Amino acid sequence: MTNSTKKQNNQSVILIGHAEAVKQYEKKPDIEIWAAFNKGDEKAFNYIYRFHAPSMFEFGIQxxxxxxxxxxCIQNIFIYLRRKRGELKEVHSIKAYLLKSLQREIIRKLNKNKSIESKNIESFEKSFLIEVSHETKLIQLEMETEKTRLIEDALNKLTIRQRQAVLLLYKEGMSYKEIADILEFSEVKSARKLIYRALESIKNIIETKMFGSPK
Known part of the structure; x- marks a missing residue:
């Protein structure tokens, strides 16, 4: 058997394993998937990685x-999780847990590499820029080029917390409770208030751009 044939066979096994994992876990609640993974189920681990890694990357690159x-950072998180199997606490929302972990890991790594001057999360103010894609359904509009530009401009004038909250709500489909957990708010109403203020700011910024400052 040639090396090329062996490689193709290995890839087939991986694909089959992923297909089986999806079939087994796609309709199960997060708490069951996490419990299976924590007990050592490789298919559960495969499902968690394949299903959530893309969202983690999109969140991290912001x-x-x-x-x-x-x-x-994504790799470090999954290495840590694999190593700690059997010791992990119960998780009800895997995506929320992973995004929260990723945010902390990126901040830790950037601070360690001295890539930022301050360890305060607000120092990400200028780097956390949301790029609105054609598929993003913000404010439930079919965006044209000019509207997209206006919304991008408005989003990037928000505070980092506001931008994170808007991204998590509209792009990731998170609940207010999950957003509060990821952003480490003690109360859900804090996340709700943050998003309301963010949307009001977006509305005001866009209206000012389109119609000018009120007299």
């Missing part, structure tokens, strides 16, 4: 445009 740092 914090820093250093792709290598984001990829390293």
């Amino acid at each position: 914090i820093t445009n250093d792709i290598g740092v984001v990829q390293d």
Whole structure:
């Protein structure tokens, strides 16, 4: 058997394993998937990684445009999780847990590499820029080029907390409770208030751009 044939066979096994994992876990609640993984189920681990890694990368690249740092942090998280299997606490929302972990890991790594001057999360103010894609359904509009530009401009004038909250709500489909957990608010109403203020700011910024400052 040639090396090429062996490689193709290995890839087939991986694909089959992923297909089986999806079939087994796609309709199960997060708490069951996490419990299975914590008990050592490789299919559960495969499902968690394949299903959540893309969202983690998209969230991470908004914090820093250093792709290598984001990829390293994602890898570090999954290495840690595999090593700690059997010791992990119960998780009800896997995505919320992973995004929260990723944010902390990126900040830790950037601070360690002295890529930022301050260890305060607000120092990400200028680097956390949301790029609105054609598929993003913000404010439930079919965006044209000019509207997209206006919304991008408005989003990037928000505070980092506001931008994170808007991204998590509209792009990731998170609940207010999950957003509060990721952003480490003690109360859900804090996340709700943050998003309301963010949307009001977006509305005001766009209206000012389109119609000018009120007299």
